[in-house]
Amino acid sequence: MDFRFEDIGPAEVKRRISAVEPLTESVRDLVDAVIRTEVDDTALDDARRQIDDIVARLRTEEKPGGFGVPFTRDLVGMPWGNAATGVRNAIAPPLRPVTHAGVSTAEVTLGAAYEGPGGHVHGGVLALLLDQLVGECASSGTSMPHFTGTLTVRYVRPTKLGQVSLRAEVTGTQDRKAFVSGEIHDSEGVTAEVEAIMIRPKEFAGRDEVMAAIAEATARD
Amino acid sequence: MDFRFEDIGPAEVKRRISAVEPLTESVRDLVDAVIRTEVDDTALDDARRQIDDIVARLRTEEKPGGFGVPFTRDLVGMPWGNAATGVRNAIAPPLRPVTHAGVSTAEVTLGAAYEGPGGHVHGGVLALLLDQLVGECASSGTSMPHFTGTLTVRYVRPTKLGQVSLRAEVTGTQDRKAFVSGEIHDSEGVTAEVEAIMIRPKEFAGRDEVMAAIAEATARD
Numbered sequence: 001m002d003f004r005f006e007d008i009g010p011a012e013v014k015r016r017i018s019a020v021e022p023l024t025e026s027v028r029d030l031v032d033a034v035i036r037t038e039v040d041d042t043a044l045d046d047a048r049r050q051i052d053d054i055v056a057r058l059r060t061e062e063k064p065g066g067f068g069v070p071f072t073r074d075l076v077g078m079p080w081g082n083a084a085t086g087v088r089n090a091i092a093p094p095l096r097p098v099t100h101a102g103v104s105t106a107e108v109t110l111g112a113a114y115e116g117p118g119g120h121v122h123g124g125v126l127a128l129l130l131d132q133l134v135g136e137c138a139s140s141g142t143s144m145p146h147f148t149g150t151l152t153v154r155y156v157r158p159t160k161l162g163q164v165s166l167r168a169e170v171t172g173t174q175d176r177k178a179f180v181s182g183e184i185h186d187s188e189g190v191t192a193e194v195e196a197i198m199i200r201p202k203e204f205a206g207r208d209e210v211m212a213a214i215a216e217a218t219a220r221d
Numbered sequence: 222m223d224f225r226f227e228d229i230g231p232a233e234v235k236r237r238i239s240a241v242e243p244l245t246e247s248v249r250d251l252v253d254a255v256i257r258t259e260v261d262d263t264a265l266d267d268a269r270r271q272i273d274d275i276v277a278r279l280r281t282e283e284k285p286g287g288f289g290v291p292f293t294r295d296l297v298g299m300p301w302g303n304a305a306t307g308v309r310n311a312i313a314p315p316l317r318p319v320t321h322a323g324v325s326t327a328e329v330t331l332g333a334a335y336e337g338p339g340g341h342v343h344g345g346v347l348a349l350l351l352d353q354l355v356g357e358c359a360s361s362g363t364s365m366p367h368f369t370g371t372l373t374v375r376y377v378r379p380t381k382l383g384q385v386s387l388r389a390e391v392t393g394t395q396d397r398k399a400f401v402s403g404e405i406h407d408s409e410g411v412t413a414e415v416e417a418i419m420i421r422p423k424e425f426a427g428r429d430e431v432m433a434a435i436a437e438a439t440a441r442d
Contacts, residue, residue: 004339018317019262020255023269027248027255029276031311034241034248035288035302037279041240047245047275054268055250058258061263066332067256068339081256081336083343090252091312091334111287113312116353118225118289123303123356123369126351131345132337148344152373161287 002178005072006078013072017087020080027090028113035112050088084132095129095166097136104137104182106166114161121159123192127151130194137168138178138198146178146198159184159191168194176200225291227299234293238308241301248311249334257335305353316350316387318357324350324390325358331382342380344413347405348372350387351415358389359399359419367399367419380405380412389415397421 013093030051037044067081079208080088084095093114099108108129116122131151138146178198183190251272257263263387288302288309301309305316314335318327326333329350337343352372399419404411 018403019265021422023255023265026269026272027251030248030272033276033279034244034311035309036283038284039279043278044240044244047279048247050275051247051251054271055254057264058254058260058268061258061259063259066336066340081333083335083337083346088256089253089334113310114304115287116304119287125304127348127352127372128345131348146377150373150375151348152371154371155369203249
C-alpha cells in the first residue's frame, strides 16, 4: 500500500473537509440530475461545455494519481478519495459507518445513481457498501487494518431505491483472519446478507509496525 | 421489477445516446478533478456555485425516481442509469461487456474515483463490476434475464489503479440457476476471482413471458 503522512492536526482536517465537501455534494447532485433530466439536446450541450470549463479550472493545480490515504500526525487516516466513503468522491453515497461495541452500522440513501434493475439498487453497489462496512468493522473491532480476503453476498430479494441500513459484526478471529457477518435492510426487512473473511497484512503485527510502515513510506517520498 | 416501454427504434436510441453521453463523460471528468484538485478554497466555492446553477437548469425538466430500464419496440433494454454501465450515469466507469460464445469480457480503466487502499482499486468496486459482468454473462449466454443470487469474490492481491480486464463464463445450469465463474486481471495477472449463482425469475419461463411482463407493466402505466 502507499502511505503518505501530513503533519496536520484535527482543526486543519476539519477546515479542509469543510472547504471541499460542499463541492462534492454538488457534484453528487449533478450526477443525479444528468441521469434524470429531460431538457433538450441544446441544454445538455450547454451544460457539458460549462462543466468542461469548471474541470479545466480545477485541473490548473492537481495531484497526480489517486488521492491516496494520507495520515495525520495523530495517525488518523484521510481516505477522502474512497469510492464508498470519500468526502471528495462524488461516487460515494457517502457511507458513514459507526462502530460501537464491535458492531458497525450505517444508514444511507441510494438514489438514481445507484440503480441496477429498474427502480432497485444495483446488487454490485450493495456489495461495494458491504465490502467497505466489513473492512471498517474488522479494522475498528481489532484496532488493526484488515483487507477483504473473501466477500460473499447473498441477495435475498431486490432492494428498492431509497434509504437502507447496513450492519456488520466480527463473529470470530483466527491468527491474522477476522470473520465478519452482516446484512442490509430496507423498510421491509433484510434484502442481502454478507459473510467476509478479513485478513490483517503480515507487516501489521501491531500498532508499532503500522506506524513504522507509515514512517518508512513517508521517508521514501 | 419495473418495466417501461418506448416505441422507438435504433436510430432514435443512437441519437439520444449521442446527445447525453458527452455530458456524462464530462461529469466523470469532473468527479476525478474534484478528488485531485489542489486549487484554493475560493476556487472550490466558485466551482460549487457554478455546478449548482447547472443542476438547477437540468432539473427544470426531469423524471422522478430512477431512470429505470425502458425497452424499445425491439425489446432492447436501455439501462442508461445503471451504476456499472449507464451512459447517463457518471458513477459507471463505464463497463462495456462483450459476450461471445458464452464468454463475457470487458476492459476498463479505473482512476482516482475508484480508489480504496491508497493507489489501489476499492475491492467493492471490483465486486460491483464483477456482479454486472456475471449478470450480463448469464443473461446473454441463456438469452434470458438472470439476477444474482450469491456473489463470492476472492481477492488474490491488491489491484493497482489503471486498466483492468474482466472475464466471466457460464460453467453450468440447473433449473432456473446458472453458475458463472470469472476473474479480474491487471497487467501482472489475476487479482480477484468470482463465483456466482445466478437466478432466472420464475415469471420469465421463456421469451414470450418476458414480452408479456413488459406489455402488462406498460399497460399499467
